[in-house]
Amino acid sequence: GQQLNQSPQSMFIQEGEDVSMNCTSSSIFNTWLWYKQDPGEGPVLLIALYKAGELTSNGRLTAQFGITRKDSFLNISASIPSDVGIYFCAGQDNAGNMLTFGGGTRLMVKP
Protein backbone atom coordinates (compact mmCIF):
# COMPACT_ATOMS: atom_id res chain seq x y z
CA GLY A 1 0.00 0.00 0.00
CA GLN A 2 0.89 3.67 -0.08
CA GLN A 3 3.32 5.00 2.48
CA LEU A 4 3.92 8.48 3.77
CA ASN A 5 7.21 9.24 5.43
CA GLN A 6 6.94 12.21 7.75
CA SER A 7 9.96 13.83 9.31
CA PRO A 8 11.17 14.66 11.78
CA GLN A 9 9.36 12.39 14.22
CA SER A 10 9.82 14.94 16.98
CA MET A 11 11.23 18.41 17.50
CA PHE A 12 12.11 20.34 20.64
CA ILE A 13 12.59 24.01 19.90
CA GLN A 14 12.85 27.35 21.63
CA GLU A 15 9.89 29.73 21.55
CA GLY A 16 10.28 32.17 18.66
CA GLU A 17 12.11 29.74 16.38
CA ASP A 18 10.80 28.73 12.98
CA VAL A 19 9.83 25.09 12.38
CA SER A 20 9.82 22.99 9.23
CA MET A 21 8.49 19.47 8.72
CA ASN A 22 7.82 17.47 5.58
CA CYS A 23 6.19 14.42 4.12
CA THR A 24 7.23 12.31 1.17
CA SER A 25 5.18 9.74 -0.65
CA SER A 26 5.96 6.67 -2.70
CA SER A 27 3.23 7.66 -5.16
CA ILE A 28 1.72 10.78 -6.68
CA PHE A 29 -0.95 12.57 -4.68
CA ASN A 30 -3.71 14.94 -5.80
CA THR A 31 -4.41 16.33 -2.36
CA TRP A 32 -2.22 17.12 0.63
CA LEU A 33 -3.67 17.98 4.01
CA TRP A 34 -2.00 19.08 7.22
CA TYR A 35 -3.60 18.44 10.62
CA LYS A 36 -2.69 19.26 14.21
CA GLN A 37 -3.69 17.08 17.15
CA ASP A 38 -3.65 18.38 20.71
CA PRO A 39 -3.58 15.94 23.64
CA GLY A 40 -6.99 14.39 24.28
CA GLU A 41 -8.48 15.79 21.09
CA GLY A 42 -8.93 14.76 17.49
CA PRO A 43 -6.88 16.09 14.56
CA VAL A 44 -7.88 19.56 13.38
CA LEU A 45 -7.42 20.55 9.75
CA LEU A 46 -4.86 23.33 9.31
CA ILE A 47 -4.26 23.61 5.57
CA ALA A 48 -5.52 21.84 2.44
CA LEU A 49 -3.54 21.80 -0.83
CA TYR A 50 -4.97 20.73 -4.18
CA LYS A 51 -2.48 21.79 -6.89
CA ALA A 52 1.19 20.99 -7.50
CA GLY A 53 3.29 23.98 -6.52
CA GLU A 54 0.50 25.52 -4.46
CA LEU A 55 1.68 27.55 -1.48
CA THR A 56 -0.94 28.31 1.15
CA SER A 57 -0.75 30.18 4.44
CA ASN A 58 -2.89 30.10 7.56
CA GLY A 59 -1.57 32.70 9.99
CA ARG A 60 1.97 31.72 10.94
CA LEU A 61 1.62 28.41 9.10
CA THR A 62 2.64 27.92 5.48
CA ALA A 63 2.38 24.69 3.52
CA GLN A 64 3.41 23.79 0.00
CA PHE A 65 2.35 21.06 -2.41
CA GLY A 66 5.56 19.80 -3.99
CA ILE A 67 6.09 20.11 -7.75
CA THR A 68 6.68 16.36 -8.08
CA ARG A 69 3.33 15.77 -6.28
CA LYS A 70 5.14 13.32 -4.02
CA ASP A 71 5.94 15.66 -1.17
CA SER A 72 4.70 18.52 0.95
CA PHE A 73 6.12 20.64 3.71
CA LEU A 74 4.72 22.68 6.58
CA ASN A 75 6.48 25.68 8.09
CA ILE A 76 5.59 27.41 11.33
CA SER A 77 7.11 30.82 11.88
CA ALA A 78 7.89 32.39 15.26
CA SER A 79 6.68 29.40 17.28
CA ILE A 80 4.72 29.93 20.49
CA PRO A 81 3.94 27.50 23.34
CA SER A 82 0.44 26.74 22.03
CA ASP A 83 2.00 25.31 18.85
CA VAL A 84 2.82 22.22 20.92
CA GLY A 85 1.13 19.11 19.57
CA ILE A 86 1.40 16.43 16.93
CA TYR A 87 1.27 17.50 13.30
CA PHE A 88 0.08 15.01 10.69
CA CYS A 89 0.29 15.14 6.94
CA ALA A 90 -2.25 13.24 4.86
CA GLY A 91 -2.46 12.64 1.15
CA GLN A 92 -4.94 11.32 -1.37
CA ASP A 93 -4.07 9.89 -4.79
CA ASN A 94 -5.81 10.45 -8.11
CA ALA A 95 -7.53 7.08 -7.93
CA GLY A 96 -9.77 8.54 -5.24
CA ASN A 97 -8.41 6.21 -2.62
CA MET A 98 -8.82 7.10 0.98
CA LEU A 99 -6.47 9.41 2.84
CA THR A 100 -3.08 8.05 3.84
CA PHE A 101 -1.61 9.59 6.97
CA GLY A 102 1.99 10.19 7.95
CA GLY A 103 3.31 9.04 11.30
CA GLY A 104 3.21 12.55 12.76
CA THR A 105 5.72 15.11 14.02
CA ARG A 106 5.61 15.80 17.74
CA LEU A 107 6.45 19.44 18.38
CA MET A 108 7.57 20.67 21.77
CA VAL A 109 8.21 24.38 22.40
CA LYS A 110 10.30 25.63 25.28
CA PRO A 111 9.16 29.02 26.60
Next chain:
Amino acid sequence: ETGVTQTPRHLVMGMTNKKSLKCEQHLGHNAMYWYKQSAKKPLELMFVYNFKEQTENNSVPSRFSPECPNSSHLFLHLHTLQPEDSALYLCASSLEGGANQPQHFGDGTRLSIL
Protein backbone atom coordinates in the same frame (compact mmCIF):
# COMPACT_ATOMS: atom_id res chain seq x y z
CA GLU B 1 -15.91 22.67 18.26
CA THR B 2 -15.35 20.67 15.07
CA GLY B 3 -18.96 19.76 14.37
CA VAL B 4 -18.21 16.07 14.91
CA THR B 5 -19.20 14.74 18.34
CA GLN B 6 -18.13 11.37 19.70
CA THR B 7 -19.44 9.59 22.78
CA PRO B 8 -18.32 8.31 25.13
CA ARG B 9 -14.95 10.07 25.42
CA HIS B 10 -13.54 7.22 27.49
CA LEU B 11 -14.55 3.56 27.70
CA VAL B 12 -13.13 0.70 29.73
CA MET B 13 -14.49 -2.74 28.98
CA GLY B 14 -13.72 -6.38 29.51
CA MET B 15 -13.03 -8.72 26.64
CA THR B 16 -16.47 -10.33 26.91
CA ASN B 17 -18.46 -7.09 27.01
CA LYS B 18 -20.54 -5.56 24.24
CA LYS B 19 -20.48 -1.79 23.83
CA SER B 20 -21.06 0.78 21.12
CA LEU B 21 -19.29 3.98 20.13
CA LYS B 22 -21.35 6.81 18.71
CA CYS B 23 -20.49 9.59 16.31
CA GLU B 24 -22.71 12.46 15.22
CA GLN B 25 -21.85 15.21 12.75
CA HIS B 26 -23.62 18.55 12.34
CA LEU B 27 -21.83 19.65 9.19
CA GLY B 28 -24.26 18.41 6.57
CA HIS B 29 -21.66 15.93 5.32
CA ASN B 30 -22.48 12.73 3.48
CA ALA B 31 -19.40 10.61 4.18
CA MET B 32 -18.32 9.30 7.57
CA TYR B 33 -15.26 7.35 8.66
CA TRP B 34 -13.91 5.30 11.55
CA TYR B 35 -10.18 5.40 12.28
CA LYS B 36 -8.04 3.63 14.89
CA GLN B 37 -5.14 5.56 16.39
CA SER B 38 -2.61 3.51 18.34
CA ALA B 39 0.54 4.80 19.98
CA LYS B 40 3.45 5.30 17.57
CA LYS B 41 1.43 4.20 14.52
CA PRO B 42 -0.18 6.22 11.74
CA LEU B 43 -3.95 6.57 11.75
CA GLU B 44 -5.54 3.41 10.42
CA LEU B 45 -8.70 3.70 8.36
CA MET B 46 -11.30 1.12 9.41
CA PHE B 47 -14.58 1.87 7.65
CA VAL B 48 -16.03 4.38 5.22
CA TYR B 49 -19.68 5.20 4.63
CA ASN B 50 -20.73 7.37 1.72
CA PHE B 51 -24.42 8.36 1.60
CA LYS B 52 -25.13 5.66 4.23
CA GLU B 53 -23.56 2.92 2.14
CA GLN B 54 -20.41 1.20 3.31
CA THR B 55 -17.77 1.75 0.65
CA GLU B 56 -14.66 0.62 2.47
CA ASN B 57 -13.85 -2.08 4.99
CA ASN B 58 -10.13 -2.04 5.53
CA SER B 59 -9.76 -5.70 6.56
CA VAL B 60 -11.17 -4.99 9.99
CA PRO B 61 -11.89 -8.00 12.26
CA SER B 62 -15.55 -8.92 12.61
CA ARG B 63 -15.51 -8.07 16.31
CA PHE B 64 -15.89 -4.46 15.07
CA SER B 65 -19.28 -3.89 13.43
CA PRO B 66 -20.19 -0.47 12.00
CA GLU B 67 -23.67 0.93 11.52
CA CYS B 68 -24.72 4.07 9.66
CA PRO B 69 -28.48 4.67 10.02
CA ASN B 70 -28.30 8.08 8.32
CA SER B 71 -25.70 10.52 7.02
CA SER B 72 -25.40 12.25 10.38
CA HIS B 73 -24.85 9.26 12.64
CA LEU B 74 -22.27 6.50 12.74
CA PHE B 75 -21.86 3.73 15.28
CA LEU B 76 -19.15 1.20 15.98
CA HIS B 77 -20.42 -1.88 17.79
CA LEU B 78 -17.80 -3.75 19.78
CA HIS B 79 -17.86 -7.34 21.08
CA THR B 80 -15.29 -9.79 22.40
CA LEU B 81 -12.43 -7.35 21.86
CA GLN B 82 -8.78 -8.13 22.51
CA PRO B 83 -6.24 -6.14 24.56
CA GLU B 84 -4.53 -4.98 21.35
CA ASP B 85 -7.77 -3.21 20.42
CA SER B 86 -7.07 -0.61 23.11
CA ALA B 87 -6.63 2.66 21.22
CA LEU B 88 -8.17 6.01 20.40
CA TYR B 89 -11.06 5.56 17.95
CA LEU B 90 -11.66 8.61 15.81
CA CYS B 91 -14.69 9.43 13.73
CA ALA B 92 -14.44 11.83 10.79
CA SER B 93 -16.77 13.22 8.16
CA SER B 94 -16.41 14.91 4.80
CA LEU B 95 -18.83 16.47 2.35
CA GLU B 96 -18.56 13.43 0.12
CA GLY B 97 -16.27 10.44 -0.08
CA GLY B 98 -13.55 10.52 -2.67
CA ALA B 99 -10.99 12.99 -3.90
CA ASN B 100 -10.39 16.51 -2.67
CA GLN B 101 -12.63 16.17 0.37
CA PRO B 102 -10.97 17.25 3.63
CA GLN B 103 -12.05 15.18 6.60
CA HIS B 104 -13.11 16.75 9.88
CA PHE B 105 -12.46 14.72 13.02
CA GLY B 106 -14.17 14.28 16.35
CA ASP B 107 -12.18 14.16 19.59
CA GLY B 108 -12.27 10.39 19.73
CA THR B 109 -13.17 7.67 22.20
CA ARG B 110 -10.28 6.39 24.28
CA LEU B 111 -10.93 2.63 24.56
CA SER B 112 -9.20 0.42 27.09
CA ILE B 113 -9.68 -3.35 27.05
CA LEU B 114 -9.02 -5.15 30.31
